[in-house]
Amino acid sequence: MSETTIKKEWEEAGIDLIDTSRMYESLRYNDYSVENGLGEIVDNSVEAGASRINIYFKKGIYKIGKKEATVIKQIVVLDNGCGMNQDTLAQCLVLGRSICEMRNGRQGIGKFGVGMILGGISLARRIDVYSRDMFSAPFYHTHIDLEEIKGGMKKIVAPQAEDIPDEYREFFDGDTGTLVILSNCDRMDGSGRRDANEFSATIANFLGRTYRKFIAGGLKIYLDDRPVYLHDPLYIDGPTQFDTKEAQDPKASLYSEISFGWEIPGGNGKTADITIRLSLLPLEWRINIGDGGRQEARKRKIDQNEGVSILRANREVLYDKIPYLIGAKGQAAYQDNDRWWGCEISFPPELDECFQVRYIKRGAEPIGALKDKLKSELTDAIASLRKRIKEDRAQNKANLVQAGKMFTYAETIMTEIDTVLPMNQAGRNLSETEENAKIEEILDASVMEGSGTESERALRREALRNQLYSIVPVRYPAQILFETEMLLGNKVIIQLNVNHPFYQKVIQPLCGDITKEENVEAINEKAKIRDAIMLLLMSFAKAKAGFHETPENQMFFDNLQAQWSAILATAANRLEP
Ligand SMILES: Nc1ncnc2c1ncn2[C@@H]1O[C@H](COP(=O)(O)OP(=O)(O)OP(=O)(O)O)[C@@H](O)[C@H]1O
Ligand SMILES: [Mg+2]
Incomplete structure (x- = not known):
């Protein structure tokens, strides 16, 4: 165009706001990642109420000199949502036009009227859209192509009735829905080509987390025909890929949930609710999976679970460490332990401005006053979560090496009633040295698993010193069922011969193996019987402790117990197995 023609144009009729042929090329260079570009298309499907979304990456071979690389040529998204009538279809690729209805009086994900185009052209040079809003009606088709726009095309042609490609026909059988095809995908990494095989895992992760609320609500997403499982950074929602018919993965518990109203900008004093949910991951993971780096933890992405998830209209817009929300100034905001809790902040689109949401629905940064409010809500809760996680670990460690955990309940009962029982007569005259020697003897005889190391033995020693009642499994000759030791301060110890x-x-058949701590959980249903039998033994021992330890008494009890044990052994041997 010469200068004189340009002058003529603006003098006569004004001039176009936008030079479309160049503008579209420039618009491609926005900061969409592949995930977020694709996310815009999926957003629309979710918003159309689809219960099934199939995504395909169509691959091809790309040659660079002698090297060959597999690249993605086409991205195809199919949904069985409400579809579009011709009118909507005609406008869906108009930049800036949003044709959204409120669902249940609520704003949904779409808002800006640019997602499909900007998301699409950030990855591809051509977008084809097929849609029908009645299952018996034909599909209508529309498209934009950057080659055509570069060549001077300024209008989108009216949608035409057109069959969808054969391979997708089955998906829509008897259904409404929309098919979006992004072709000529030349910007899959923002600037060049990236190997196709790397994509699937990254994209599946992104989809499973971003749309987790919808997946939990019944939406099925398939990526190249493989189901996308939800991933909830709070570890509450399921089913996940680890929930099978045979076994359910443990789930986190909701630690706290609070909601508060926040003023809608320009909303005449109206407020909308922001919700913060915190979860505490399952205890068995925290104490067993260990440092979060082990395989089971890694499979569940726990090693990466240090951050906050921000949801807008139930769709995740940010998952990241957000240092300004956690930790006092000058402290390292995040700690390793933080992977054992989850945090989710949800807000409705009415509050977009307060979270600085842009047309690319990625990222969210609360504005000053809101930031302070969120921080004040989170600080104490996170401090107590951290404390709890630390304590649980310490407690578990102590439990594992402490003798008699299995008998805690029965021992506690005895300890409680001990206040109304007569004092021990036996064991009162021991010196501390004698007591210590006896405790060492008992520890030597103990066959409790997990008393091998010096520190484990030290913990068990502490337990024997501090508990009023203790039961210690031992291995003695077969005729002795148990022995008792009375120690200083009214202590009663029973050595039970396995x-x-x-x-x-x-x-053992009724109560489980008492030498193995890991049986504590497993034999829970047997716990009552075990407690009952232990009470029987401990009551006997306590009664015996009420007698003075004269040589006569001692001989009497030794004989009585030996006889009783021997008779019981003979009888028990005749029991049917
Ligand atoms: N899969 C789909 N099913 C039904 N309608 C669709 C679908 N995809 C797009 N549309 C229609 O096209 C319109 C434009 O979509 P686009 O993503 O560009 O904008 P938006 O979703 O309204 O806003 P945003 O820019 O925030 O995403 C939507 O408002 C919707 O009416
Ligand atoms: Mg959209």
Whole structure:
């Protein structure tokens, strides 16, 4: 165009706001990642109420000199949502036009009227859209192509009735819906080509987290025909890929949930609710999976679970460490332990301005006053979560090496009633040295698992010193069922012989193996019987402790117990197995 023609044009009729042929090329260089570009298309499908969304990456071989690389040539998104009538279809590729209805009086994900185009052209040079809003009606088709726009095309042609490609026909059988095809995908990494095989995992992760609320609500997303499982950084929602018919993965518990109203900008004093949810990951993961770096933890992405997820209209817009929300100034804001809790902040689109949401629905940064409010809500809760996680770990460690965890309940009962029982007569005259020697003897005889190392033994020693009642499994000759030791300060210790036939034929089958701490959970249903039998033994021991330790008494009890054990052994041996 010469200068004189330009002058003529603006003099006579004004001039176009936009030079479309160049503008579209420039608009491609926005900061959409592949995930977010594709996300715009999926957003629309979700908003159209689809229950099924299929995404395909169509691959091709690309040659660079002698090298060959697999690249993505086409991205195809199919949804069985409400579809578009011809009118909507005609406008859906108009930049800036949003044709959204409120659902249940609420604003949805779409708002700016640019998502499909800007998301689409950030990855591809051509967008084809096929849609029908009645299952018996034909599909209508519209498209934009950057080559045509570059060549001077300024209008989108009216949608035409047109069959969808054969391979997608089955998907829409008897359904309404929309098919979007992005072709000529030349900007899959923003500037060049990236190997296609790297994509699937990244994209599946993105989809499973971003749309988790919808997936939990029944939406099925397939990526190249493989189901996309939800991933909830709070670890509450399911089913995840680890929930099968055979086994359910443990789930986190909701630690706290608070909502508060926040004024809608320009809303005449109206407010909309912001909700903060915090979760605490399952105890068994925190204490068993360990440092979050082990394989089971990694599979569940726990090693990367240090951050806050921000949801807008139930769709995640940000998942990241947000240092300004956590931790006092000058402190390292995030700690390793933080992977064991989850945090989610949800807001409705009415509050976009307060979270500085842009037309690219990625990222959210609360404005000053809101930031302070969120921080004040989070600070104490996170401090107590951190404390709890630390304490649980310490407690578990102590439990694992402490003798008699299995008997805690029965021991506690005895300890409680001990205040109204007579004092021990036996064991009162021991010196501390004698007591210590006895405790060491008992520790030597103990066959409790997990007392091998010096520190484990030290913990068990502490327990024997501090508990009023203790039961210690031992291995003695078969005829002895148990022995008792009375120590200083009214302490009663029972050494229960796991070699005795009554133990092997009755106690173990009914109560489980008492030498293994890991059985504590597993034999829970057996706990009542175990507690009952232990009460029987401890009551006997306490009664015996009420007698003075004269040589006569001692001999009497030794004989009584030996006889009783021997008779019981003979009888127990005759029990049916
Ligand atoms: N899969 C779909 N099913 C039904 N309608 C669709 C679909 N995709 C797009 N549309 C229609 O096209 C319109 C334009 O979509 P586009 O993503 O460009 O804008 P938006 O979703 O309204 O806003 P935003 O820019 O925030 O995404 C939508 O408002 C919707 O009416
Ligand atoms: Mg949209």
